[in-house]
Amino acid sequence: MKLQNFEQVEETSVELPGATGCKMRLLVSDKDGAPTFAMRQFAVEPSGHTPLHSHDYEHEVYVLSGSGIAVEGTVEHPIQRGDVLFVEPNEIHQFKNNGSEPLEFICLIPNSAAGKAVTLAPNGAC
Amino acid sequence: MKLQNFEQVEETSVELPGATGCKMRLLVSDKDGAPTFAMRQFAVEPSGHTPLHSHDYEHEVYVLSGSGIAVEGTVEHPIQRGDVLFVEPNEIHQFKNNGSEPLEFICLIPNSAAGKAVTLAPNGAC
Numbered sequence: 128m129k130l131q132n133f134e135q136v137e138e139t140s141v142e143l144p145g146a147t148g149c150k151m152r153l154l155v156s157d158k159d160g161a162p163t164f165a166m167r168q169f170a171v172e173p174s175g176h177t178p179l180h181s182h183d184y185e186h187e188v189y190v191l192s193g194s195g196i197a198v199e200g201t202v203e204h205p206i207q208r209g210d211v212l213f214v215e216p217n218e219i220h221q222f223k224n225n226g227s228e229p230l231e232f233i234c235l236i237p238n239s240a241a242g243k244a245v246t247l248a249p250n251g252a253c
Numbered sequence: 254m255k256l257q258n259f260e261q262v263e264e265t266s267v268e269l270p271g272a273t274g275c276k277m278r279l280l281v282s283d284k285d286g287a288p289t290f291a292m293r294q295f296a297v298e299p300s301g302h303t304p305l306h307s308h309d310y311e312h313e314v315y316v317l318s319g320s321g322i323a324v325e326g327t328v329e330h331p332i333q334r335g336d337v338l339f340v341e342p343n344e345i346h347q348f349k350n351n352g353s354e355p356l357e358f359i360c361l362i363p364n365s366a367a368g369k370a371v372t373l374a375p376n377g378a379c
Contacts, residue, residue, distance in 0.1 A: 130323060130338050133336075142340065154313075160339070161313065161339055164289055164363065185287060186289065189280070189315070201366055204254075206256070207258075210256060210257070211262075215254065217256055220254065235290065237290065
């Protein structure tokens with residue numbers, strides 16, 4: 128068993144093109160021996176966002192705190208604490224913080240995502 | 254994209270031998286088309302606990318609220334909001350609520366866990 132608080136995990140800036148004000152902590156991964164999937168925690172500062180992008184693997188997301196927008200293609204859905212999202216492989220998606228507090232969520236991916244490229248949507252850097 | 258609040262998901266009692274005061278919501282699973290892993294949310298009432306048990310698949314756990322104990326074999330670790338656990342396959346483990354508020358956490362498992370039996374520890378019902 129590996130046990131730690133998320134605050135003990137190094138936080139790094141998300142440097143993908145189209146990402147603004149996003150930080151990530153890799154909470155559980157294959158480096159811990161996790162055989163199937165990885166857990167990451169994201170913090171998006173007010174007015175920040177992830178890239179508008181897609182990839183061939185899924186996300187499972189749980190919103191921990193704050194509020195914002197989940198973009199599904201061209202549709203915007205408000206999100207808040209306790210919301211759960213399943214983003215299918217190849218769906219164009221983005222997370223935006225339109226609130227005044229950090230938007231924090233965990234986002235899990237399969238181990239098979241390691242090293243895969245993501246595709247930025249045409250307006251992915253906006 | 255599938256989006257819902259956890260409160261919109263049906264909550265069922267965990268009826269495993271050795272479980273007391275445990276409820277579960279299946280947030281994301283293969284029924285939603287999730288190809289690799291499933292997300293469940295558990296609520297353990299004060300003085301409640303999951304079974305002391307093991308199985309041949311992993312858990313990835315994030316504590317959302319409350320406080321309690323994560324049992325690793327015969328060792329007890331205090332847990333609280335923001336704690337992250339990786340439970341390796343075949344580790345004997347249990348979650349107990351020794352606080353006064355519900356202990357809530359999400360616990361993810363690989364899809365390959367579906368239908369698999371769990372092994373109760375000798376004192377699993379205590």
